[in-house]
Structure formats: structure tokens, C-alpha cells
Amino acid sequence: MLDAAAGPAVRPDGQPAAAGTAMILSVATNLPGGRLTSAELAERYGISEEWIVARTGIRERRQAAPSERISDYAARAGALALQTAGVDPADLDLVIVATMTPDELTPNTAPLVAHELGAGRAGALDVGAACTAFLAGLALGAAQIESRRAELVLLVGADFITRITDYEDPRSAPLFADAAGAVVIGAANGAHGAIGPIVLGADGSHAQTIFATHAERKLRLDGPEVYRAARACARAGGGLHRDAGKCVGGHDPSGARGRRTRGTPEARIARLAERFRRRLHLGRRRHRVGRGMSTEVQDGCALVTGASRGIGAAIARALAGDGWLVGVNYRSDRSRADAVVESIERAGGRATAVAGDVSDPDAPDGLFGQLEETFGTPVLALVNNAGVNRDDLAPSLSDEDWAMVLDTNLTAAFRLTRRALRGMLRARAGRIVNISSIAGLRANPGQANYAAAKAGLMAFTKTVAVEVARRGITVNAVAPGLIDTEMTTGVSEELLAAVPARRIGTPEEVAACVRFLASEQASYVTGAVLTVDGGLAA
Amino acid sequence: MSTVTNQQVEARVIDALATFGPDKSQITRESTFEELDIDSLDLVELAQIVEDEYGVVLKGEDMKQLKTVGDAIELIASRAA
Known part of the structure; x- marks a missing residue:
């Protein structure tokens, strides 16, 4: 009390x-x-x-x-x-x-x-x-x-x-x-x-530099002046190091503050908090295992393939929001993967960008090794999201385009899953979510290769789910419909008109489903294919 | 690789099998996997543990031949030697 x-x-x-x-x-x-x-x-x-x-x-x-x-x-x-x-x-x-x-x-x-x-x-x-x-x-x-x-x-x-x-x-x-x-x-x-000593300070004489009145309800701010006053106040407080000025003046628009990086006070605080959170989780895990209940999967880290943009980026952010340490995999676009990591860290999460072409047979060992070293914890959530399309009508579809789409969309998911299961079987816990597509359920002319890979991914999901279910590992698929990403730009008006919801979906709407399937709450959901398509495949 | 003794393999295999459910005292070289309620997925996991520890790669085919704990120990020890 x-x-x-x-x-x-x-x-x-x-x-x-x-x-x-x-x-x-x-x-x-x-x-x-x-x-x-x-x-x-x-x-x-x-x-x-x-x-x-x-x-x-x-x-x-x-x-x-x-x-x-x-x-x-x-x-x-x-x-x-x-x-x-x-x-x-x-x-x-x-x-x-x-x-x-x-x-x-x-x-x-x-x-x-x-x-x-x-x-x-x-x-x-x-x-x-x-x-x-x-x-x-x-x-x-x-x-x-x-x-x-x-x-x-x-x-x-x-x-x-x-x-x-x-x-x-x-x-x-x-x-x-x-x-x-x-x-x-x-x-x-x-x-x-x-929690260390907290020294609070105040100086009401600068009230005019940042204020909002009842009548106006608008925040009026003299940014550079607020920053100067806050720093002066922090120094006068004594004992506070220079970072305090950054914390207090963190809303400074004058440009005096640099871009946020891994080394900023904010990131350091987030990391420190993460350490406490993890310690606590570890304690709970022992306790829970002792009672024969399911383990706390968020003790591990998560790998999201193809996460530098679109649905993958949204999934990475959503999982980080749930406390997962996230590996943001990318093939070529380092700067966009870094931007995803940065946005996660700004929101108080932890993530790291990991390069790798998932269609390379050596990629799984490389990616898992890198992540497990960075986070010091096994990969206990895998989201096979990386995907490509090379559309053409079947009569003219080339062997290369067939193989390329099958390799990246199906074979890579198998290899990554096989690698992930090593750690998951030991941990008696794990979440695998395969990003399929309603193209695997409903014909879309010009996508025979893509459809075959995505339908294959659903069958793969169900089979593996049954194989490992008794180890507390769940394997599910999410099948998005028309989602607003670079992959769907230029999608036909007719296709859009066929969507019962009468609109295109967002990457966040797909990510929310993955977040659930990766969570403790979804512990009894396995072998499922969840369509996220505004009713298109219904 | 240093030589791995039969006893070392036995101890490791029994430890690993005990994590799959059966009581350690129940596990002898003569016990069959069926008696111990060790299923195919358990054997896959045992193969992975063996691979990590001794660098011995056991394929699904190898594992299918095994009926008793002793069979597994002999196979692993012979490959690791």
C-alpha cells in the first residue's frame, strides 16, 4: 500500500x-x-x-x-x-x-x-x-x-x-x-x-521554452533553448555525466544531437533492461519445466528470413515487440536491414542484421551460428519468410525460373527448419512459422512455380508439425493474400476487386498473426495454415 | 580425435536416453528402445547429440537397425574409434 x-x-x-x-x-x-x-x-x-x-x-x-x-x-x-x-x-x-x-x-x-x-x-x-x-x-x-x-x-x-x-x-x-x-x-x-540514485532537478524560470495551454492544447517548443537549459540544469545537478544532457534534451530539434546508434544511452538502457528481463525469464523457465508445463519460448532468439522489407520487416518488428531478440536476415540490402534493426532498437527491442542468401545450402549454419553467438541463446523461433517470384505462363516458364523459385521458397525453408529443429528439440520448445501464400490454395495464372512452392510449404508445415509436436515445438503456416508490398505493386484491379474485404492488406496484419503463432499463447496451435487475405480464399 | 572408450560412449548414451523419459536405473545395454518407449524422434535426437560430441554422423538408416541400447553404443564406439 x-x-x-x-x-x-x-x-x-x-x-x-x-x-x-x-x-x-x-x-x-x-x-x-x-x-x-x-x-x-x-x-x-x-x-x-x-x-x-x-x-x-x-x-x-x-x-x-x-x-x-x-x-x-x-x-x-x-x-x-x-x-x-x-x-x-x-x-x-x-x-x-x-x-x-x-x-x-x-x-x-x-x-x-x-x-x-x-x-x-x-x-x-x-x-x-x-x-x-x-x-x-x-x-x-x-x-x-x-x-x-x-x-x-x-x-x-x-x-x-x-x-x-x-x-x-x-x-x-x-x-x-x-x-x-x-x-x-x-x-x-x-x-x-x-536502480541507482536518481537526481531530479527543475527550473521553472524557463517555462516559456516549452508549454501548452488549456485553451490552445498545442505544444509550443523552442527546441534549441530547451536543450541548452536542460544541459545547464543537468550540469548544475552535479554528479551527472554528459549523457544526462542527452537524455533530458532528447527531443532537441536543433541538430545538436547525433543519430541514434548502438552506443547511445537509450540503446544501452534498453540492453540493460533486456538483461534483467532475460534473467527473470530463465528463472521462470526452470520453475515451469519443473512443474511439467510448457517452456517460455522467448528465452531464445528469433530468425526472420527476408526481413529487410515488406512483410518480413513487419514480422521482425512485431516479434521484437513481444520481447524476442530478432535476427533480421537480408540477402543484399544491408541499409534497409539496418533501418529495420534501428527501428526495433528505437522501440526498446533488440535485433541484429544477418546477411545470407537462404537458397545457399550453407546459409543455415552461417545464419544460426551468427545469431547464437550474437545473442548467446539458441534460435527458438524461425520465420521462413524470404520468397521470390519469377512469373510466367507454364508453357514458357524456364527451368531456371522454376528452380530459382522452388529453391528459395521451399527448399530453403526445409534446410532452415532442419537446422532450427536441432536446437528446438533439445530445448523442448520452438516456434516455426512458414510464410506461404494463398497462391498455394487458389490458382493465379502465371505463378505455377510460385504456387507449387507455396502449396509445398503448406504440406511441409503440416508434416513437420506432426513429427515434432510431442517436443513442444509448433510449426504453422501463414498464407497472405494481397498485401501492400513491393512484390504486389502493379497488381491488377480485377484481382483487388475479387477481395471480399475490398482492400489490400498491410504487412502489419500478416505480422500480427505470426506474432501470435510465435507466442506462448499459441502453444496448442500446430500444423495450421492461417489465411490472412481479407476473405479471398474463403 | 582422441580415442573414445566404450564406457564413455555408454555413459553419454545412457545420459541422453534418460532425458527422453525413461528412468536412468531402467536403462541397461540389454534394454530395447521399445521397452524404454524411445521413439524414432528420440533416436534422431540421440544421433544429433552423438554427432555434436563425437563427430560421428549417424543416418536414419543406421538408426533404424538399432534394437537395443547396446547396439547403439557399439555402433557409435566403432565409428568414433
């Missing part, structure tokens, strides 16, 4: 307690599906996309739909953080939501989140300190635990900043987005992993 009265620290059970240490037990996010790209903003302002990217390091930002509520995002991020930490919501002592964009003036967001989660005995309050609210919430939550006034605290940072963004201002508008992230804070055993 949150104990508001001053006095000697007491534990929830009323016993006095010595001061302890607090640590982050889990990290989770919940992001809107909508995206606002820098290219779109650049077009709106008549400037180049590169101008925005060079100053912000941001190519696209998430944006919630007008009907969505911040409390729902906060609750979903919170639920995932609790699930990851293995914490029962009923055991929470305090729920803190750091937000400056609550759904209503009152109530606060935190009580809604606590109610939604079933945190029946928790105190709940919002911290509205804008950019520093999450840090302030962390200081508050950690202090409650250190003083033993609380044992478990859920802290959520959630904002729909695009709702108060001044889109008339090209310098500040590209900086803002909508999202929720959550951490569970609990007691640390000893100093290892403990």
Missing part, C-alpha cells in the same frame, strides 16, 4: 523494515498500429525527408486513432510487463502512470489502469511532469520499494503527444509520437541490478 503518512517505514504487512534496493523486473511496450512517416511530414512541409531524419533520427512515428484511449494503451503495456515479470496484478502496491495527455482532466489514468488490470489493493496516481515524468515516476516507485512502503510497483509511461503536437511547426512536429511503455519495479536482492 502507498503509505502517505510520514514516519518509520513499514511493510504492507505492518512490520518495520530496513531500507532495501529496487530494480526493474520487466519492460514492455504497447504501440499504436498507425504510422506517420517522415516522408509524409516532409511532403506536408515541402522539405526533404532527409532533413527530418538527420535532425531527429526518426523515419516514422506511431500515431493512435482519434477514438483510442491512452488508458487502454497504458493498461496493455502494464499487463504485458506484469505477465513478463510473472507478477499477479493483485499483488501490486502502487500503479503510477507518467502522462501529460490523460483521457480526461479527472480521473487520473492510473486508477483506470489499476482497475483494468485488477490491481485491487494498489494505490494509483499520475505523474504529469512531461518529458521527465517517467524518470520522476521511477524515482517515486523505487523510493517506495527502497523504504519498504511497497513491494511491487507498476510504472507506465504513456502519451498521445501527436494530439497536442503543433503540426504548423515543422521543427517540433516530427519529434512526437504516441505510445505506452511499462516497467514492473520490485525489490533487488543485494546491490546487483539495483
